[in-house]
Structures are given as structure tokens and as C-alpha cells.
Amino acid sequence: MKKSDLLKSSIAILQELVSFDSTSRESNLALIEHIRSYLDNLGIESRITHDASGEKANLWATIGPATRGGVVLSGHLDVVPVDGQQWSSDPFNMWQAEGKLFGRGVVDMKGFIAVCLAMAPQMLKQKLQLPIHFAFTYDEETGCIGVHGLLKDVVDNLPLPRAVIVGEPTSMKIIGGHKGSRSYRTVVKGVPAHSSDPRLGVNSIMAAAKIVTFLESLQQDLADNADKNSPFDPPYTTVDLGIINGGTANNIIPEFTEVQWGFRLLPQDSADTLQKRVIDFIDKEITPHIKAQSDKASVSTTISNNVAPLIPDDQSAAEQLIRHITGLNDSGVVSFGTEAGAFQQSGIPAVVFGPGSITEAHQPDEFIEIEQLAECIEFIENLLEWAQKDSPDSLFQPV
Numbered sequence: 001m002k003k004s005d006l007l008k009s010s011i012a013i014l015q016e017l018v019s020f021d022s023t024s025r026e027s028n029l030a031l032i033e034h035i036r037s038y039l040d041n042l043g044i045e046s047r048i049t050h051d052a053s054g055e056k057a058n059l060w061a062t063i064g065p066a067t068r069g070g071v072v073l074s075g076h077l078d079v080v081p082v083d084g085q086q087w088s089s090d091p092f093n094m095w096q097a098e099g100k101l102f103g104r105g106v107v108d109m110k111g112f113i114a115v116c117l118a119m120a121p122q123m124l125k126q127k128l129q130l131p132i133h134f135a136f137t138y139d140e141e142t143g144c145i146g147v148h149g150l151l152k153d154v155v156d157n158l159p160l161p162r163a164v165i166v167g168e169p170t171s172m173k174i175i176g177g178h179k180g181s182r183s184y185r186t187v188v189k190g191v192p193a194h195s196s197d198p199r200l201g202v203n204s205i206m207a208a209a210k211i212v213t214f215l216e217s218l219q220q221d222l223a224d225n226a227d228k229n230s231p232f233d234p235p236y237t238t239v240d241l242g243i244i245n246g247g248t249a250n251n252i253i254p255e256f257t258e259v260q261w262g263f264r265l266l267p268q269d270s271a272d273t274l275q276k277r278v279i280d281f282i283d284k285e286i287t288p289h290i291k292a293q294s295d296k297a298s299v300s301t302t303i304s305n306n307v308a309p310l311i312p313d314d315q316s317a318a319e320q321l322i323r324h325i326t327g328l329n330d331s332g333v334v335s336f337g338t339e340a341g342a343f344q345q346s347g348i349p350a351v352v353f354g355p356g357s358i359t360e361a362h363q364p365d366e367f368i369e370i371e372q373l374a375e376c377i378e379f380i381e382n383l384l385e386w387a388q389k390d391s392p393d394s395l396f397q398p399v
């Protein structure tokens, strides 16, 4: 197929993908069915893995010799909400202006997925020596949740892929490492009472505020002890403090306060060690204090999510592959998490490499430059050329 036709077809497919509201809180089954039937019409089988509710699913498909592990092109199907954002047009009805495509998810990251799908007919026509896999997931934006079910299925039942390319927007530059994260939910249970006599209750907001202040001092401590040689920016583990909920009225001593917090970790930092500092503070400074006021008061903390870091490894098969195909020499690191860390943790070398700029992600009037899609098409064409060679995987270390 001509490049201009591939680009036209990518744009048409992207228009369709954007029209499905796949905000993480919604079911994505209609979108999964749309993609599954597109692939089915081409004669490509899909493997579907569902979440516990059955309302969300991942899709895995293989083109080429399925008896061996190949190269995975991976992307998430969910998008962030448009709530509260000022869009100049319907975010789910993609529009085009000045060489750009606008709509929710065009850059993060349905554009990459559209290119993959548009190139599937071409992949089928070629004599691939090594298969190309598609891995499309749910609930990435809420903490890389969906990918785990897909990975379990792949690791348990299929030949292990040789490398994965996570097509998050990196402006077609190689990202070989990213931070990991761990998130927590801490609930302070106080004792409600009329505000006119604070001695009769236990104020959960006041206790939670001390935890927040401790997190702030921990943040400062981490910044003060930054790793000067770290390629990451910022060059230290950071503290997240995203949600605090508590209280019902100004004249009631608040019974419950919830704090959602966490860490974005340098790959070498231990979440367990940092977590222990916070939990020790709560156990020594907060719990005894509120228990002294009432034995009904308590503090509990649960881990709500873990995202594995992508540990930089410029010798990894994934990075070698992209360097080989693109001629690029540099790789960088980023501070946001992606599914690449989970793939790496499962023993599949991974890089982040995709069209468009991360600065446009999650924004109102999110856009991707059409030129970036064209670059991505060219990259995949070169990938396919490599995958037709006699023994493409001689590029990799033997397994």
C-alpha cells in the first residue's frame, strides 16, 4: 500500500476509535468489539481477557508465525476524562486543522493504535519470519491495571515475545526508562461530636493534616538528597498527594478523613522503605495520640496501586531493535509511568516509543500532528522489512 493511503486509512480508523468514549470509568467492550471485528474481517484472531466485572477487556492478536514470540506493539485503549475541560468542539468527534488531528485520545494513545490497525493488511501480505503482536489494554490511565491480565495470559499460554514497543507519545524518540509508582489510601477514623465541645470527639481532619505535613517534609528530604547523576527529572523520588476528603459540616467534628497519596519512584528506590517511614510516623505520632482521646479512633492504610518502573537497559533487545531500525542512538527517561515497566517485570524487554508529544496528552483540544503519524507508519514499515529477513532475531541475544 502507498504511504499516502496508509496515512488516509490511519486517520479514518483513528476517527472511529475516538468516537468510542473509552474514558477509564466506562466499559470499553464496544470499542474492543469494533477492533475485534475489524481484525476478524482480515482473518486475524483476537484473544480477549476481561476484568473481574466483565465490563472491560484487553485484546491480543498475532500476525505471522504464532509458534514463536515476536515484537509487541502495545497501547492502551482508555482515555482520561474531559470533565471540566474547555474543548472548542466535541472531543469524541475528531476534527482536523492545520496539519493536526484533534480529539480525546488522539495522542494518548489511539493515534498509535490506529496506525497499527491500518497497517495490519500490509503485515498479512508479508512473509514475516517473526510475528508482530498487538496488545491493547484497558485501565492504563488509572494505574496500569489492565495490562496485568493480558500479561498473565501471554506468559502462561504463549511463546514469550522478544520485545515490546509501548507506543505512548514520545515524539518518536526512544524512552528506555521511567519511574515506578505506588499509591496509598489512608483513612483516619475519628469520633463525631458537636463542634461546641471538641473534648467529646476526635477530629480526623486534624490528625490527617499531620500526616499531610509529614508527607511534605518527606518530599523535602527526598529532594535534599537527590541523586545528582540521575537521568530523571526531577532526580529524586517524589511524593504524590492527590485527594483529601473529610468532614460533613462546620459544626460537626469530622469522623472520617481519607488521604490518597503515594510515591513516584526512581527505579533504585524502595517503595517499602519509604512506606515504612510514613507508617512508622503514623504508628508513633498519630495513632497513640488519637487513641488517647478515644479507643474508637484509628488509622488504616492500604496500598491502592503499584506501577513497576522501567529500569533503563540500553543493551535490552527492545532498545537494540529500535536503534537498529531507526538509526537513533540516544535514549532518554521520563518521570511518568507506562505499561513498559510491567512488561519488563514479566521478562519481556520493553521501550516506550510512539508518535506525538506527551505535552498534548490529557489536555483540552488534545492533538497529534499528522506528520507524527506518517513517521510512525514509516517506522512500522521498516520494522516489517526487518521482520521479513532470514533470521531477524539474530539481532537479539539467544534466549
Ligand SMILES: [Zn+2]
Pocket (backbone or CB within 6 Å): 076, 108, 109, 140, 168
Ligand atoms: Zn497514555
